[in-house]
Amino acid sequence: MPEGHTLHRLARLHQRRYAGAPVSVGSPQGRFTAEAATLDGQVLTSAEAHGKHLFHHYGPLGTVHVHLGLYGTFAESALPEADPVGQVRMRLAGRTHWTDLRGPNRCELLDAAQVDAIKARLGPDPLRRDAKPDRAWERITRSRSSVAALLMDQAVLAGVGNVYRAEVLFRHGVAPLVPGRALDRALWNDMWADLVTLMRAGVRVGRIDTVAPEHLPAAMGRAPREDRHGGEVYVYRRTGMPCLVCGTAVAYQDLAGRKLYWCPTCQPG
Structure with missing residues (x-):
């Protein structure tokens, strides 16, 4: 299972590549289709990590919560997009890059209260400046x-x-x-x-x-x-x-x- 530094590294990468602009969101596998339709074409406002959890924030539309678990992986590529390979739960594409998420333990669209509840269950993260x-x-x-x-x-x-x-x-x-x-x-x-x-x-x-x-x-x-x-x-x-x-x-x-x-x-x- 990836350790916390991996998720913070991904959050920084996704913040740099996608935040502040509209993104396309899809679910080639089909298990995230309804949620992807809600977010497709919307602005990803920010990305952050807390422990082994990754959060993609879309303002009032909600937050995509990803926990990779033992088998989840992100694959990062420069545009143009290619056909999906394997079971891609979520595809995220921006101005210069696209990202495929495969095999996560969790990939879900949550509201602010649900995100807060996840964070409240976690201990302090040595990589967060607000850690206690x-x-x-x-x-x-x-x-x-x-x-x-x-x-x-x-x-x-x-x-x-x-x-x-x-x-x-x-x-x-x-x-x-x-x-x-x-x-x-x-x-x-x-x-x-x-x-x-x-x-x-x-x-x-x-x-x-x-x-x-x-x-x-x-x-x-x-x-x-x-x-x-x-x-x-x-x-x-x-x-x-x-x-x-x-x-x-x-x-x-x-x-x-x-x-x-x-x-x-x-x-x-």
């Missing part, structure tokens, strides 16, 4: 759940996925199964600031990089990471490989249906 990290801290400090589970709870913290979860815990030496209420406030403040920095970098470059300069391939004389997720990381999807800091084999277990990675030496229990 104290809200996340209040949930974490009262919880007996593991900090690893809490970081993935979108009601606690919006936009953080499995990669950022594993990497921020490693970077701060936090054992993933430590209860949230055992975290120190100063440590949480540092973790939040680190997430802001890492995720903003992810928006800029379009991938997740978390390793310090001294642990990059060139500095360590090692081969670059080969993984479809891209980026240089410390523990994510490196099960059994030596930790880049201490050499201990990276550990793995399932936690709440998601894969959890950590270094037992750098993140002692």
